[in-house]
Amino acid sequence: MNRTQNLLIAFLTLVVLFTGIVISRVWIFKPQSTVNLVKLSVGEYDVETWGKNYPLEYAGYKKNLETTPSPTGYGGSVKVQKAEMQPELYTNFKGNAFSKDYTEDRGHPYALEDLRESKRIGPAAKGACITCKTPYIEQFYKEMGWGYATKPLTELMDRAKHPISCANCHDPETMGLRVINPAFIEGMQKRGIDVSKASREEMRSYVCAQCHSEYYFEPGTSKVIFPWDKGLTPQQMYEYYSTKPNGFTQDFIHTDSQVPVLKAQHPDYEEWQNGVHGQFGVSCADCHMPYMRKSGQKYTSHWITSPLKTLDESCSPCHTQGKELLFSQVKAFQDNVWQLQHTAGQNIARAHGAIQKASTSGAANQNQLASARELLRQAQWYWDYVAAANSMGFHNPVQELNTLGQAIDLSHQAIDAANKAAGTNYL
Numbered sequence: 001m002n003r004t005q006n007l008l009i010a011f012l013t014l015v016v017l018f019t020g021i022v023i024s025r026v027w028i029f030k031p032q033s034t035v036n037l038v039k040l041s042v043g044e045y046d047v048e049t050w051g052k053n054y055p056l057e058y059a060g061y062k063k064n065l066e067t068t069p070s071p072t073g074y075g076g077s078v079k080v081q082k083a084e085m086q087p088e089l090y091t092n093f094k095g096n097a098f099s100k101d102y103t104e105d106r107g108h109p110y111a112l113e114d115l116r117e118s119k120r121i122g123p124a125a126k127g128a129c130i131t132c133k134t135p136y137i138e139q140f141y142k143e144m145g146w147g148y149a150t151k152p153l154t155e156l157m158d159r160a161k162h163p164i165s166c167a168n169c170h171d172p173e174t175m176g177l178r179v180i181n182p183a184f185i186e187g188m189q190k191r192g193i194d195v196s197k198a199s200r201e202e203m204r205s206y207v208c209a210q211c212h213s214e215y216y217f218e219p220g221t222s223k224v225i226f227p228w229d230k231g232l233t234p235q236q237m238y239e240y241y242s243t244k245p246n247g248f249t250q251d252f253i254h255t256d257s258q259v260p261v262l263k264a265q266h267p268d269y270e271e272w273q274n275g276v277h278g279q280f281g282v283s284c285a286d287c288h289m290p291y292m293r294k295s296g297q298k299y300t301s302h303w304i305t306s307p308l309k310t311l312d313e314s315c316s317p318c319h320t321q322g323k324e325l326l327f328s329q330v331k332a333f334q335d336n337v338w339q340l341q342h343t344a345g346q347n348i349a350r351a352h353g354a355i356q357k358a359s360t361s362g363a364a365n366q367n368q369l370a371s372a373r374e375l376l377r378q379a380q381w382y383w384d385y386v387a388a389a390n391s392m393g394f395h396n397p398v399q400e401l402n403t404l405g406q407a408i409d410l411s412h413q414a415i416d417a418a419n420k421a422a423g424t425n426y427l
Contacts, residue, residue, distance in 0.1 A: 040172035054299075135164070135180065205284045262377065375410050
């Protein structure tokens with residue numbers, strides 16, 4: 001045999017050996033699963049039961065019980081009053097329970113506990129408040145439709161045995177991603193999107209968006225509605241609210257200024273959707289629930305936290321600038337947003353005071369006062385849109401800095417209008 005024939009025989013021998021190893025490994029000596037699977041049925045909401053099948057994901061979920069500060073100093077999961085950093089909250093939310101209790105959010109396992117302990121919840125609280133706190137919303141809606149929204153909150157909390165868990169986002173029979181919040185499903189339908197036909201990559205954001213979005217309660221029915229008919233920017237949503245949709249005019253009347261205030265509710269999805277990550281198809285899960293590896297097994301982290309705590313897994317797959325540069329860039333964005341947010345909040349608090357003084361002066365021009373209140377209503381919405389979100393602007397720093405700039409300008413205009421109404425300068 002010549003040298004070429006010898007090499008060919010050696011190559012074919014290696015191919016046969018490799019094929020034999022693969023066949024024996026897969027079909028003859030296939031290793032048994034190290035996990036004894038438990039059959040999950042519809043209506044199984046106990047995360048411990050799911051954890052028997054998915055121990056790595058369950059271990060990550062339990063890490064959400066940790067309460068730690070944010071790496072940048074903004075947000076985090078320590079249950080402290082936001083007013084400790086922003087005392088202007090006490091003024092800006094006068095007439096609303098947020099002036100009494102506005103804590104930082106803790107992890108999903110605390111959803112029901114924090115709801116029960118919140119000073120914003122009273123005996124008259126409606127069932128709509130439980131919409132994003134437990135997977136039992138699936139049962140409530142199947143049984144009652146939107147009728148659950150007007151049930152006493154205490155009644156539904158007594159029935160809900162588990163907080164936000166696997167079943168909020170996964171079908172127990174197929175493990176496919178799903179959404180169960182009827183308000184989100186309806187909101188997306190109005191935008192022409194059928195979430196039942198969404199791709200897996202789209203669902204990796206939709207499962208988060210079903211709760212991390214702005215909403216309001218329809219007067220009379222307490223039905224949860226997402227204000228997306230005109231778009232997802234703060235300007236588009238303000239335009240929508242200005243039409244008094246479904247008879248909704250405000251979340252509360254400010255005690256001092258009598259401004260009909262709109263209270264923003266964590267518009268994280270809306271921020272992301274219009275930001276650079278959302279525009280380039282980076283999902284919420286890519287950053288907040290990155291892929292991990294342990295003992296050679298790939299899995300999705302269910303420790304839903306700041307990507308800065310998992311920089312290698314969350315950021316490095318796309319960004320190669322190094323940890324220090326990435327961290328400093330995030331910190332710079334958040335520092336700048338915080339500075340303008342704090343300034344806007346303080347100016348808005350002063351504007352409430354100016355309008356209150358003008359309205360009690362005895363001879364104020366009522367048309368100019370009405371103009372001042374409208375300017376302040378818009379200023380507070382723009383400020384709160386940013387302040388109520390969880391990213392301190394990082395989801396969309398360009399939009400949020402612009403939004404806060406408008407809030408500051410509108411608050412100054414409100415003060416000027418109040419002064420003109422009273423014919424004097426209060427501030």
